[in-house]
Structures are given as structure tokens and as C-alpha cells.
Amino acid sequence: MSAFSKRLVSLRKSKGVSQTFAAKEIQVSLRAYQKYEYAESEPTLSAASRIADFFGVSLDYLAGRSDEN
Numbered sequence: 001m002s003a004f005s006k007r008l009v010s011l012r013k014s015k016g017v018s019q020t021f022a023a024k025e026i027q028v029s030l031r032a033y034q035k036y037e038y039a040e041s042e043p044t045l046s047a048a049s050r051i052a053d054f055f056g057v058s059l060d061y062l063a064g065r066s067d068e069n
Helices: 003-015 019-026 030-037 045-055 059-063
Strands: none
Touching: 003 019, 003 030, 003 045, 003 059, 019 030, 019 045, 045 059
């Protein structure tokens, strides 16, 4: 599992939302979101930016480049 997918799962669980809710909020399909969490694919830059905004973290944090969210 990649740093991105681990952090995505952790952020979603800490926010207490479902995959379905998170996918809807960041405007991707449920399956696309699940692929991000399972490290089967990576989001586009625009989707990654929406993910970061939704969870209130930086892109560097999501990518595992920084431990400071």
C-alpha cells in the first residue's frame, strides 16, 4: 500500500465518512475512489487537489512527502 493510499484511508476514517460520501464530495466515482484507497490507481492532479481540500491537508502530506498535514 502506498503512502497516499494509507493516508487517504486514515483521513477518511478520522473524519468518520464513508467511501461513498468522500467520492461524492470530491466528484469522482465510488470505484475510482476505492482504487485510490486500494493503491490500484492514482488520482489526477485536479482530483488530488479536491481530496486535499476535502480533508484539509496539503498535497505534500497526501503524497507522503511531508508528515505535517
